[in-house]
Amino acid sequence: MRKNSRLPNLHNLGIHLRILLIVNLLAAITAVLFSKQLNDFLPLLAELSAVVQPILLLSMLSLYALFPLINKWHYWQGIVAILLLEIGLTFLVFTFFNQLFLFETIPNTYRACLLSAIVTGIVFYYFHLQQRAYSPAIAEARLQALQARIRPHFLFNSINAVLSLIRSQPKRAEAALEDMADLFRVLMADNRDLVPLAQEIALCRQYLALEKLRLEERLKVTWQIDDMPPDALIPPLILQPLLENAVYHGIEPMTDGGEIIVTIYTRHKELHISINNPYAAQNQHLTGNKMALKNIKERLSLHFDLEAALRTTAKQNRYDVHIRLPLTR
Amino acid sequence: MLTILIADDEAPARNRLRDLLGNIAEMHIVAEAKNGKQAIDLAIQTKPDLMLLDIRMPLMDGIEAAQHAQKLEPKPHIIFTTAFDAYAIKAFDLNAIDYLLKPIRLERLQTAIDKAQALKPKQIEALKPLQKIRSHFSIHERGRVILIPVEQVIYLRAELKYITVRTVEREYLIEESLTHLETEFGERFLRLHRNCLVAPLFITGYEKRLNEANEERWVALLKGVSETVAISRRQQHLVRET
Numbered sequence: 001m002r003k004n005s006r007l008p009n010l011h012n013l014g015i016h017l018r019i020l021l022i023v024n025l026l027a028a029i030t031a032v033l034f035s036k037q038l039n040d041f042l043p044l045l046a047e048l049s050a051v052v053q054p055i056l057l058l059s060m061l062s063l064y065a066l067f068p069l070i071n072k073w074h075y076w077q078g079i080v081a082i083l084l085l086e087i088g089l090t091f092l093v094f095t096f097f098n099q100l101f102l103f104e105t106i107p108n109t110y111r112a113c114l115l116s117a118i119v120t121g122i123v124f125y126y127f128h129l130q131q132r133a134y135s136p137a138i139a140e141a142r143l144q145a146l147q148a149r150i151r152p153h154f155l156f157n158s159i160n161a162v163l164s165l166i167r168s169q170p171k172r173a174e175a176a177l178e179d180m181a182d183l184f185r186v187l188m189a190d191n192r193d194l195v196p197l198a199q200e201i202a203l204c205r206q207y208l209a210l211e212k213l214r215l216e217e218r219l220k221v222t223w224q225i226d227d228m229p230p231d232a233l234i235p236p237l238i239l240q241p242l243l244e245n246a247v248y249h250g251i252e253p254m255t256d257g258g259e260i261i262v263t264i265y266t267r268h269k270e271l272h273i274s275i276n277n278p279y280a281a282q283n284q285h286l287t288g289n290k291m292a293l294k295n296i297k298e299r300l301s302l303h304f305d306l307e308a309a310l311r312t313t314a315k316q317n318r319y320d321v322h323i324r325l326p327l328t329r
Numbered sequence: 330m331l332t333i334l335i336a337d338d339e340a341p342a343r344n345r346l347r348d349l350l351g352n353i354a355e356m357h358i359v360a361e362a363k364n365g366k367q368a369i370d371l372a373i374q375t376k377p378d379l380m381l382l383d384i385r386m387p388l389m390d391g392i393e394a395a396q397h398a399q400k401l402e403p404k405p406h407i408i409f410t411t412a413f414d415a416y417a418i419k420a421f422d423l424n425a426i427d428y429l430l431k432p433i434r435l436e437r438l439q440t441a442i443d444k445a446q447a448l449k450p451k452q453i454e455a456l457k458p459l460q461k462i463r464s465h466f467s468i469h470e471r472g473r474v475i476l477i478p479v480e481q482v483i484y485l486r487a488e489l490k491y492i493t494v495r496t497v498e499r500e501y502l503i504e505e506s507l508t509h510l511e512t513e514f515g516e517r518f519l520r521l522h523r524n525c526l527v528a529p530l531f532i533t534g535y536e537k538r539l540n541e542a543n544e545e546r547w548v549a550l551l552k553g554v555s556e557t558v559a560i561s562r563r564q565q566h567l568v569r570e571t
Contacts, residue, residue, distance in 0.1 A: 156430070
């Protein structure tokens with residue numbers, strides 16, 4: 001969790017998109033402010049863009065390149081460095097254009113540098129505010145509210161399964177109750193810190209063992225996790241609720257059951273998790289599904305902001321949930 | 330001696346019910362089913378006094394099975410079972426429909442069996458909102474009950490007081506309203522004509538033919554049967570859309 005102010009992740013596409021948007025928005029507002037008539041707006045915007053876009057482009061490239069370096073410094077040192085960078089780039093671009101005599105009216109270079117510093121200030125203040133909105137206190141409170149809820153359906157079905165085994169297979173019933181205790185301990189715990197992937201997988205296996213008690217051969221699970229990094233840190237209870245959905249919506253409605261495929265791998269410093277299950281359009285009540293997905297999306301966003309994503313696809317009788325998040329160790 | 334049919338898709342649940350019923354005197358389990366369709370098929374053969382139906386089963390759930398069971402003679406008593414379904418439980422409570430919560434307790438099972446009765450018409454009506462789209466039609470014919478999967482139905486045609494259900498093999502008669510069927514099944518059937526709902530998957534093409542009044546009208550050609558379905562003038566646009 002972020003506890004102190006930190007620079008936004010300047011290696012993240014979402015962050016750069018936001019910078020682009022804000023700066024261009026400010027340019028458009030400036031054009032509006034200085035247009036005496038409607039006809040003036042576009043030419044004015046074009047003139048502004050002619051200087052703004054090169055500076056913007058150079059800035060984004062420099063920020064991307066320099067991020068690993070300035071990220072190591074204190075926050076305020078980083079901000080000052082960025083301000084100086086922007087002023088420097090503005091100065092360079094304006095001097096360049098001045099030499100080329102490209103424009104009739106070149107605004108004063110020093111004024112441009114000042115404006116550039118102000119715009120940079122606005123952009124990074126925006127990111128600072130955004131971080132505050134996701135501040136530890138607020139985020140933790142929200143995370144607490146989003147605690148994964150135990151689905152009653154699963155609870156009572158498990159108890160029922162155990163009861164049915166108690167006389168005929170007492171050892172199996174005993175193991176099942178132990179699995180249930182572990183599972184519910186996690187479900188009811190304070191789940192705000194990241195946990196190792198291996199731990200989440202172990203929990204999922206326990207959950208699936210319980211479901212197998214009542215579904216037997218109808219439930220088949222394939223784990224494609226040979227390349228998964230077991231020590232990667234993920235928010236807890238990302239995987240288990242998705243498996244619960246897969247069982248409830250994908251396996252239970254099928255007379256002969258089906259197969260759930262769990263795939264985990266890394267690519268480009270990101271962790272990818274995919275859960276794939278059978279899907280029959282006419283059998284779906286999607287309401288329960290949506291709640292769990294919304295909960296997971298929100299928790300991913302609280303932990304990783306734009307750097308995590310969840311995507312669902314339904315095609316060819318299979319339903320797929322694909323999660324992408326930064327690889328953290 | 331009470332004859333009982335158990336229906337639940339999960340073996341452990343059936344095992345538990347079997348064990349519990351073994352503890353109650355004069356109970357005889359005549360059949361065990363994994364889904365609603367099997368429950369009705371077995372009920373036709375074994376004619377149980379009481380059916381214990383899990384409301385959540387694949388292929389055909391307990392609610393739909395209970396509705397088809399109304400055509401059995403004699404009508405069996407029905408008790409629903411559920412692990413948790415707030416919506417259904419509310420409907421049951423409101424309409425005094427008997428149900429058991431899983432895990433089932435022996436005493437509660439005993440009490441429910443003592444109280445069990447056949448569902449009354451008002452209760453059947455109350456079950457309708459809980460029902461997803463039907464998976465089968467049930468036909469009551471010469472003392473038998475026949476279940477027809479909805480995917481096998483080519484068309485539903487309204488006659489005077491009945492609806493003809495046409496599959497490749499033959500026709501059946503049911504007593505329902507075509508408009509209600511249209512509402513229930515939505516896109517699964519096209520209303521090509523005021524008196525006919527046709528399954529799109531069975532339409533092989535469209536043709537212009539002369540009708541009895543020697544006028545040219547579009548008809549839909551059907552897979553597996555020789556007859557065609559006339560398309561009303563108001564619905565001609567459906568032909569152009571394909």
